[in-house]
Amino acid sequence: MPFRGCRGSASAPPSAWPIGCCCGNQDQLRELQVALERAGRELTLCDRCGNLTTHDRNPCRICTDTSRNKKLLCVVEGAPDIQLLEQAGTYPGVYMCLRGKISPMQDETVTRRILEQLIARIREDGVAEVLLALNTDVESDATCSMLAEVLRPLGVKVTRLAFGLPAGSGIAYSDPVTLQRAMKGRQPV
Numbered sequence: 001m002p003f004r005g006c007r008g009s010a011s012a013p014p015s016a017w018p019i020g021c022c023c024g025n026q027d028q029l030r031e032l033q034v035a036l037e038r039a040g041r042e043l044t045l046c047d048r049c050g051n052l053t054t055h056d057r058n059p060c061r062i063c064t065d066t067s068r069n070k071k072l073l074c075v076v077e078g079a080p081d082i083q084l085l086e087q088a089g090t091y092p093g094v095y096m097c098l099r100g101k102i103s104p105m106q107d108e109t110v111t112r113r114i115l116e117q118l119i120a121r122i123r124e125d126g127v128a129e130v131l132l133a134l135n136t137d138v139e140s141d142a143t144c145s146m147l148a149e150v151l152r153p154l155g156v157k158v159t160r161l162a163f164g165l166p167a168g169s170g171i172a173y174s175d176p177v178t179l180q181r182a183m184k185g186r187q188p189v
């Protein structure tokens, strides 16, 4: 059921729309509550990749799609990242969601479990390339470095999404780190 009315700022992603802006309308609040309750009942995380799916479709539609290239595994931090990459419509492989970042501050058993799942998946599917589609903050950079260190001895190619200027943006609006990475990732035209 689409949630009508509240749209927040046009430039903000849907996840950033303030729920508080609906507070004056009890019907909309009730509609939102019902939608959230239903989503909580029907949705779960795919046992195989961590994507959002329904209880009656687990593994998810991507994991069970025989046309997908299972030798190309894209690692993301959260299930919403999978939806965004799917919207781009160019990725032919499958996914695995870390459900966060890997941090030295994290419980060691959690880190070990994530790495064991990832390595098992690589071996099971004969993965040839792991694409790290993580964020660009310091903790994500550290997660990428750690994963690359663990995965390279397995003989798997480890790549990371290229960095560059956002579409529709300009140099004047970019921070120094983005410009530095865009310069390193320059392409022939």
Ligand SMILES: [Zn+2]
Binding pocket: 046, 047, 048, 049, 050, 051, 059, 060, 061, 062, 063
């Ligand atoms: Zn899945």
